[in-house]
Amino acid sequence: MAIVLYDLVGVDDRRFSPNCWRTRLALAHKGLDCDARPTRFTEIGSICGGGQKTIPVIEDGDSIVGDSWAIANYLEDTYPDRPSLFGGDGGRAVSVFFQNWVNTIVNPGVIKSVIADIHDHLTPEDQGYFRATRENFLGGRLEDIQSGREERLAAFRATLTPLRQTLKAGPFVCGDGPLYADYLAFAPFQWARSISPFKLLDDDDPITGWFQRCLDLYDGLGRQSKGYD
Amino acid sequence: MAIVLYDLVGVDDRRFSPNCWRTRLALAHKGLDCDARPTRFTEIGSICGGGQKTIPVIEDGDSIVGDSWAIANYLEDTYPDRPSLFGGDGGRAVSVFFQNWVNTIVNPGVIKSVIADIHDHLTPEDQGYFRATRENFLGGRLEDIQSGREERLAAFRATLTPLRQTLKAGPFVCGDGPLYADYLAFAPFQWARSISPFKLLDDDDPITGWFQRCLDLYDGLGRQSKGYD
Numbered sequence: 001m002a003i004v005l006y007d008l009v010g011v012d013d014r015r016f017s018p019n020c021w022r023t024r025l026a027l028a029h030k031g032l033d034c035d036a037r038p039t040r041f042t043e044i045g046s047i048c049g050g051g052q053k054t055i056p057v058i059e060d061g062d063s064i065v066g067d068s069w070a071i072a073n074y075l076e077d078t079y080p081d082r083p084s085l086f087g088g089d090g091g092r093a094v095s096v097f098f099q100n101w102v103n104t105i106v107n108p109g110v111i112k113s114v115i116a117d118i119h120d121h122l123t124p125e126d127q128g129y130f131r132a133t134r135e136n137f138l139g140g141r142l143e144d145i146q147s148g149r150e151e152r153l154a155a156f157r158a159t160l161t162p163l164r165q166t167l168k169a170g171p172f173v174c175g176d177g178p179l180y181a182d183y184l185a186f187a188p189f190q191w192a193r194s195i196s197p198f199k200l201l202d203d204d205d206p207i208t209g210w211f212q213r214c215l216d217l218y219d220g221l222g223r224q225s226k227g228y229d
Numbered sequence: 230m231a232i233v234l235y236d237l238v239g240v241d242d243r244r245f246s247p248n249c250w251r252t253r254l255a256l257a258h259k260g261l262d263c264d265a266r267p268t269r270f271t272e273i274g275s276i277c278g279g280g281q282k283t284i285p286v287i288e289d290g291d292s293i294v295g296d297s298w299a300i301a302n303y304l305e306d307t308y309p310d311r312p313s314l315f316g317g318d319g320g321r322a323v324s325v326f327f328q329n330w331v332n333t334i335v336n337p338g339v340i341k342s343v344i345a346d347i348h349d350h351l352t353p354e355d356q357g358y359f360r361a362t363r364e365n366f367l368g369g370r371l372e373d374i375q376s377g378r379e380e381r382l383a384a385f386r387a388t389l390t391p392l393r394q395t396l397k398a399g400p401f402v403c404g405d406g407p408l409y410a411d412y413l414a415f416a417p418f419q420w421a422r423s424i425s426p427f428k429l430l431d432d433d434d435p436i437t438g439w440f441q442r443c444l445d446l447y448d449g450l451g452r453q454s455k456g457y458d
Binding site: 084086087088089090091092093094095096097098100101103104105161162163165166169170173174175179181 | 313315316317318319320321322323324325326327329330332333334390391392394395398399402403404408410
């Protein structure tokens with residue numbers, strides 16, 4: 001039986017949530033069938049009998065697991081004979097730091113570049129919710145936050161130096177093949193690709209080549225998803 | 230027979246090289262005896278029969294290995310039955326990114342804060358060499374580069390956010406105990422401690438608590454080394 005993933009969706013079936021992409025690729029990495037059910041922001045409260053506040057959430061038989069990091073650990077521990085997401089306990093440990101780097105350095109740079117574009121690719125029901133919650137959290141109008149993204153681009157790209165250095169030395173963050181850290185870093189760029197034509201990376205950036213390789217993984221799972229190319 | 234480590238030294242037996250500290254702690258982690266021989270910049274060319282340009286270099290019987298990352302891999306692969314530095318192949322892989330983060334984000338921030346202090350803690354023979362090579366590489370006088378460090382401190386501390394987040398969740402970067410990534414991050418702070426009274430971190434920063442724990446590892450190996458506390 002396929003594992004159900006409640007997967008955030010905008011208009012045109014755009015699957016844009018970075019945290020859902022972490023889970024989507026973790027499931028594919030493990031070779032587990034996935035029923036990725038399109039879920040709008042305003043539907044999250046009614047999935048799994050209610051009580052969920054964020055997605056991803058997965059249903060695996062009787063198990064309901066939320067939070068992308070908890071899901072990755074659940075999959076690793078529940079399916080130990082399938083390809084490892086972490087490559088051992090040390091990989092799991094250092095992936096915590098890597099996730100913190102993505103969450104505190106990459107994601108904020110991406111969100112400030114595309115937050116109004118996210119809004120513009122949501123269904124009308126979700127637009128009001130998104131604007132109210134994000135403008136309250138970020139302390140400004142979405143359009144004002146996004147404004148000036150061209151001028152901030154060089155500084156954003158500079159924050160990616162450690163990732164760029166790593167990808168100069170090998171095809172994936174984790175070497176010859178991807179592990180969960182690759183999916184952590186892929187997620188914010190797939191987020192942007194899904195809902196914005198804004199070009200975050202130069203064509204000759206090693207991060208661009210790696211992102212294209214990630215889009216091709218698992219029969220083009222990421223590339224087949226609606227986005228701007 | 231102890232493994233010989235050619236270990237950079239300043240005045241008062243100050244062992245300040247961050248890359249040598251990576252190796253020193255890797256050897257201790259593996260439980261390998263270490264003969265850490267004090268070596269000045271201007272002596273590097275004459276160790277191991279000549280031809281070495283940087284240290285650390287280790288001599289393990291007939292094997293001579295330079296470069297801290299190559300040494301870590303050599304130790305991991307040569308002594309697989311001793312405690313692992315990486316906790317598996319995934320840990321080794323993600324540690325490459327972690328090292329790139331330390332090298333491109335942490336080290337430059339530290340060096341700009343203490344570079345004149347390094348000079349002032351070198352023997353006279355080494356001072357001329359250090360000033361000439363570093364001023365050529367960095368394009369300015371050591372004292373001018375270090376100047377303004379108080380004003381840059383908040384920005385430097387902000388770059389440490391992913392490390393700080395990680396250390397809010399556990400005692401070490403790698404969880405309950407240290408792995409090589411801990412030594413990678415420890416090294417630049419031990420570098421600064423060895424040759425500068427300048428305070429890089431607040432007392433209540435989680436990074437400070439972790440650094441103190443690292444100083445205590447292996448019977449206080451780091452703490453016993455001459456420095457400013």
